[in-house]
Amino acid sequence: MKRVFSVSLGSSKRDHQVQVELLSEQFEISRLGMDGDFERALTKLQQLDGQVDAIGLGGIDIYVYAGNKRYAFKDGLKLMEAVKTTPVVDGSGLKNTLEREAVTYLLQNTGFIKKGTRVLMVSAVDRFGMAEAFAAAQCDVTYGDLIFAAGIPYPIKTLPELEEIAAKLLPEMTQLPFHMLYPTGKKQESRDEEKAQKFAQYYQDAEIIAGDFHFIKRYMPNKLDGQTIITNTTTAADVEFLWQSGAGRLVTTTPVFEGRSFGTNVIEGVLVALLGKPYNDITPVDYLEIIKKLNFKPRIIELDN
């Protein structure tokens, strides 16, 4: 039995444990939310080090990307460095492969994505592979990084502009406490009513809303109009929430185990455990090959709105 454990800065209300068989290996996958308590997360990571096959860091990014530049969050690095033996991942390696592939799959196999489709990516630097895939598909993309992370009503419309702004901001912004830029702990359970109202138009103008589910949920306006949501980390309750909000369909990029799609950090942890290679030797090609073997494909749920 291989054990993969995800320690998340998010809410403990989403804790879950499943057992699955993948490529003839039995896996126990657990997710434990720390309710935004950074010190508790550090302690838990130290306890798990050497006891499990892979550790995922959830509710926080270690690395974000814009173009060929990688930026590391100080808080994310601190958590990663608490783990000395077990491979520790934040999902960013997988986002660059699995999520890029998910867009390509939808482009080739469904009618949801085509040239000119209006896409709102609530944040792109944490999913740059997906952002590039939408741009390559010639979608009309709004990158909402400034809107939703910083509350600035400025839609970024091109990847070069995203890269330019990221180069100015991210070297310093990544040094700030992570909770200043991303909803952690209890904030994940509530909507930001003021911003949801202020920025509703960006959601309503889009045909596809993609990206981090906590961002999508926190700033979701009262009513959608049949939009497609492309994300992961959704529970059965989230599917119900999206249906009630008027979303048309949900596409999850990570596989669903026992009714929920886990975060990319969890799935990257599973793949690392399956590959059995030193983490630093794993390449995007390794991920792509094993994703193919596992037959991971986006899951589409029609919400009948």
Next chain:
Amino acid sequence: MATHEEISASLQSFYEGYKKNNKLNLMNRDWNRIIIIKASDIDSQHTLTLQNGELSVSQGAPDQKADLVVTSDSETLADLFYGDITPTEPYLNGTLVIQGSEDDILRLDFISLMIWGE
């Protein structure tokens, strides 16, 4: 230690950097704020006013209640508004104290980085 005049000059430089960046006007059109810049080691106070994306700088305290109060020693303030240092490190080590909402603090940091960032 910097003088009041040096802080004034640094704020003028910040103002010119803001004016040069056309995007900042657009990005801050919703952010009407009054910000006090106060030195902790000399008698020096300035007011930054953002209204409909336009920035103005004046000497002394504002007539109305401020949304943000930025306090630090005169040298740090001058360095900061000249763009010689970024606000992140002095903010995190407590040299730079900003009173206001977390969203507003983040926005001020953002403006500074948009002007002086790489």
